[in-house]
Amino acid sequence: MVKLAVPQTKPAEINSSEISSDFIPLGFFSFGLTAILLGLSYTGLIPVSGIVLAMGIFYGGVGQVVIGFIERQRGNLFGSVVFVAFGLFWLSLLGMVLLPKCGFGEHPQAETLASYLFLWGMFSVLLMVSSVKLCRALRIFFASLVLFFALWSSSLMAGTANFSLITGGASVCVGGVALYTGLALRLRELCGRPILPLG
Numbered sequence: 682m683v684k685l686a687v688p689q690t691k692p693a694e695i696n697s698s699e700i701s702s703d704f705i706p707l708g709f710f711s712f713g714l715t716a717i718l719l720g721l722s723y724t725g726l727i728p729v730s731g732i733v734l735a736m737g738i739f740y741g742g743v744g745q746v747v748i749g750f751i752e753r754q755r756g757n758l759f760g761s762v763v764f765v766a767f768g769l770f771w772l773s774l775l776g777m778v779l780l781p782k783c784g785f786g787e788h789p790q791a792e793t794l795a796s797y798l799f800l801w802g803m804f805s806v807l808l809m810v811s812s813v814k815l816c817r818a819l820r821i822f823f824a825s826l827v828l829f830f831a832l833w834s835s836s837l838m839a840g841t842a843n844f845s846l847i848t849g850g851a852s853v854c855v856g857g858v859a860l861y862t863g864l865a866l867r868l869r870e871l872c873g874r875p876i877l878p879l880g
Contacts, residue, residue, distance in 0.1 A: 703755070706870070708748040708764045709822075709863030713856040715741030715771060716829075720852030723845060734775060742772035759815075763808060770801060795837040802830030817880020818862045825855045 718736050721727045745768030753761035781788040789797070809823035829851045836844035865877035 703870075704748050704751050705757075705760055705764075706863040706867040708745055708752075708760070709859045709866070711740045711744045711748070712767060713859030713863060716852050716856030716859060718856075720849040720854075720856065722849075723852060724849030725845075726849075734779070737771045737775045742768050742775065744768065745771070759811065766804070791837045791840065795834040798830050798834040798837070802827050802834065805830060818858075818865060818878075820880075822855075822858050822862055825851075825858050829855045 715737050718727070718733050722729045722733050727733070745764040747768075749761045749763070749765030749768060752764065777789055777794070780786055805823055805826040809820060809827060812819045812823055829848070832844070832848045832851045836848045861877065862879070865875070865879050868876040869879075
């Protein structure tokens with residue numbers, strides 16, 4: 682089983698079979714909180730307000746891109762790909778909402794947005810396959826992402842309220858998995874041993 686690298690006094694050298702948990706917990710926290718807010722707004726429990734948009738742009742979008750570049754400098758190519766890609770996902774998703782309101786282009790049709798989400802689901806499948814030798818928590822995270830994108834794409838095609846509730850619930854679940862993974866990595870750093878199981 683591949684072990685997660687624990688930061689030492691000097692940064693440990695990272696190879697393709699390790700995951701450094703230095704900035705990665707922050708990346709999971711930013712993804713998790715953004716996904717939970719999206720899910721709550723998608724189910725109608727909270728309005729799509731400036732708070733949700735700002736969270737998606739800065740914490741979920743810009744924040745993850747910055748973390749991805751930091752991980753690239755530290756040699757963690759897989760972590761860099763994951764966080765840069767999903768940081769740009771949040772930015773592009775919110776761009777499709779905000780740009781038409783500013784007079785740039787038109788709001789995408791449901792079929793177009795469903796295709797966009799389907800492609801992100803396929804990308805998540807590739808990441809899940811790439812993480813087969815990494816910890817189980819990451820594999821669960823990517824599997825939940827695949828399910829989330831599949832449900833979201835299907836809900837847009839179906840256009841029913843029940844599907845929207847299911848999609849919102851799936852988004853909250855994905856966010857919960859991301860928060861758990863980030864917390865498990867952070868506790869591992871602080872305590873020097875696994876506290877929450879990562880598999």
